[in-house]
Amino acid sequence: MVCAALALYFNVFVLVVQLFEKVPALKALAPTQKEPPFLVSQLVVLALFVGLTIVAVKRSHSEPASAAPAVGRAAWPASS
Numbered sequence: 001m002v003c004a005a006l007a008l009y010f011n012v013f014v015l016v017v018q019l020f021e022k023v024p025a026l027k028a029l030a031p032t033q034k035e036p037p038f039l040v041s042q043l044v045v046l047a048l049f050v051g052l053t054i055v056a057v058k059r060s061h062s063e064p065a066s067a068a069p070a071v072g073r074a075a076w077p078a079s080s
Contacts, residue, residue, distance in 0.1 A: 005052070008049070
């Protein structure tokens with residue numbers, strides 16, 4: 001779960017970089033991608049993913065495990 005969230009974060013990180021390179025309004029705000037608007041947007045994305053990953057991990061660990069089938073029981077009913 002954490003690896004999936006990390007992979008998705010990297011994809012969104014690249015998306016934000018591409019947006020700041022390709023969208024004229026964003027490029028005007030941060031032409032070299034070292035300006036505060038770019039840094040703030042990346043920090044917001046990072047904070048969002050850290051928060052959502054923590055919530056997802058906590059929820060997955062707090063759910064009770066489903067009942068496993070009994071060992072040795074036949075999967076199909078016995079025929080007569």
